[in-house]
Amino acid sequence: MANLRLEIRHLSMVRYIADLGTVTAAADHLGVTQSALTHRLREAERRLNVPLFSRTGNRLFLTPAGERLYSTAVMVLDDLVRTEEDVSLLGKQQRTVVRLGQGTYNRFHWFPGFIEYLGEPELELDIVARAAREPLTTLLDGLADIVTVHGMRRERRRLRWLRLANDPLVAIMAPSHPMAERDFVTADDFVNERYITYSLEPEPGFEWTRLFRSARQRPRRISVVGVPEAIVDLVRAGLGVSILSQWAVQPEIDDGTLVARPIGQAGLNLDWWVVVRAEEGNDSPPMRVAHAMVAWSQLRQQGTAQLAFSQPGDHRRANRPE
DNA sequence: CAGTGTCGTATCTCACCTGT
DNA sequence: ACAGGTGAGATACGACACTG
Numbered sequence: 001m002a003n004l005r006l007e008i009r010h011l012s013m014v015r016y017i018a019d020l021g022t023v024t025a026a027a028d029h030l031g032v033t034q035s036a037l038t039h040r041l042r043e044a045e046r047r048l049n050v051p052l053f054s055r056t057g058n059r060l061f062l063t064p065a066g067e068r069l070y071s072t073a074v075m076v077l078d079d080l081v082r083t084e085e086d087v088s089l090l091g092k093q094q095r096t097v098v099r100l101g102q103g104t105y106n107r108f109h110w111f112p113g114f115i116e117y118l119g120e121p122e123l124e125l126d127i128v129a130r131a132a133r134e135p136l137t138t139l140l141d142g143l144a145d146i147v148t149v150h151g152m153r154r155e156r157r158r159l160r161w162l163r164l165a166n167d168p169l170v171a172i173m174a175p176s177h178p179m180a181e182r183d184f185v186t187a188d189d190f191v192n193e194r195y196i197t198y199s200l201e202p203e204p205g206f207e208w209t210r211l212f213r214s215a216r217q218r219p220r221r222i223s224v225v226g227v228p229e230a231i232v233d234l235v236r237a238g239l240g241v242s243i244l245s246q247w248a249v250q251p252e253i254d255d256g257t258l259v260a261r262p263i264g265q266a267g268l269n270l271d272w273w274v275v276v277r278a279e280e281g282n283d284s285p286p287m288r289v290a291h292a293m294v295a296w297s298q299l300r301q302q303g304t305a306q307l308a309f310s311q312p313g314d315h316r317r318a319n320r321p322e
Numbered sequence: 323c324a325g326t327g328t329c330g331t332a333t334c335t336c337a338c339c340t341g342t
Numbered sequence: 343a344c345a346g347g348t349g350a351g352a353t354a355c356g357a358c359a360c361t362g
Contacts, residue, residue: 024323036356038325043354060324 008080010044011073013037014052018062018070075130079143082126096285097124101131101144104198105228105248117296123285132228139275145286148293150245150270160280162290164272165297169210170246170260172231174238180259184267187215194240195219198228210268211243232258245270 016026017037027037045052052066062070085097102108106129115125131138135147140158148164171185179189190212212218223240225231231242232249236257243263252258262268274290281287 022323023325034324039355042325 006044006048006069008077009040011069011076013040013044014062014066014069015073015077017041017053017060018066021060023060079130082128085126096122097126098146098285098289099126099128099144100289101128101135101138101147103135103147103149104132105245106132107229107248109251110247114293114296117299118289118292120288123289125289136275139277142277145280146274146276146290146293148272148274150272152271158278160276160278160287162274162276162294164274164294165247165301166269166271168246169243169263169268169270170249171241171243171263172235172249172252172258172260173241174236175256175259176238177241177259179241179261182261184262184265186264187211187217190219190241191217193219194221194223196223196225196231196234196240196242198225198231211263245272 012030013026016029017023020026020029023037023041024034027034030037041052048065048069050065051063052069053060054063082099108127111125111127118125128138128144131144131147135144135149136159138144139147150167171179171189173179179185179193182189208218221240223234225234228244228248231244232252234240235242236252246253246260249258249260253260274293276286276290
């Protein structure tokens with residue numbers, strides 16, 4: 001491995017100067033003097049031979065190189081904190097940590113209910129946010145013990161797949177949006193809307209092939225926001241419409257800040273899977289949690305064809321505005 | 323509030339010594 | 343011969359005082 005030019009203290013320095021806006025505030029947070037942090041910053045820039053911050057008056061702003069380092073710093077530092085906690089727990093041999101990742105959506109409103117259902121106090125469930133982007137890679141790299149993914153099952157020798165649920169994709173919009181008046185929506189309804197999606201790379205969402213491509217229609221205005229959670233905020237603010245898994249937006253549907261409508265008269269559903277590494281034994285903590293997730297999901301479906309983690313209810317009429 | 327110069331302290335490296 | 347301890351010198355780091 002190549003010799004690293006930066007150390008953990010440099011990463012935390014970049015993170016807190018960027019977060020807090022000044023060297024003085026960051027130094028205070030890190031428990032060193034402003035002078036020490038200025039030295040540390042200059043040393044990091046010297047080692048990398050690139051400025052990490054631009055100076056405007058008394059404020060510091062990340063350069064493109066700084067931005068790149070910042071994103072890694074946040075990820076590494078958060079991971080390190082979690083790892084220390086895991087190791088600490090393992091050292092005490094009090095609890096077993098099972099790390100759970102979720103493909104695409106970092107939405108965990110279902111989590112407290114599941115922990116209660118699981119009823120295994122010796123198991124500590126930890127959330128791995130980075131799994132949202134590449135869940136299977138995160139699992140295979142050993143950074144998560146369980147991930148949930150949607151779409152087609154992709155057999156790999158190193159993975160075990162358990163079917164979790166078949167959950168509807170729904171069109172989401174602000175309650176005041178004209179589409180909220182419809183019983184269901186079609187590809188035509190999106191043509192003149194601003195369609196907000198989280199990514200067009202490496203491939204557009206499932207709805208792209210199942211809805212827009214087959215209908216030979218597509219939205220004229222598309223905004224890529226990168227984070228599914230941001231879609232919810234933008235749609236709720238009336239800045240566009242989108243298509244997401246119903247379970248992911250169930251809290252907003254329930255509190256009436258979003259309206260969800262089925263895709264087409266028959267609806268459009270998506271398979272969800274829970275995946276663990278193949279080497280996990282049937283009685284291993286990750287497999288126990290995975291089986292519990294499947295059982296819990298089935299219980300909550302209550303005979304309907306919808307929802308993995310969302311509340312039971314008629315999604316067509318659940319929050320139809322009066 | 324950021325940056326600089328100076329100085330004290332902590333840490334690291336290396337050579338040497340000692341005990342087994 | 344080897345492992346571990348000790349001390350000197352080099353280097354890195356941070357604090358203080360100060361400037362712009």
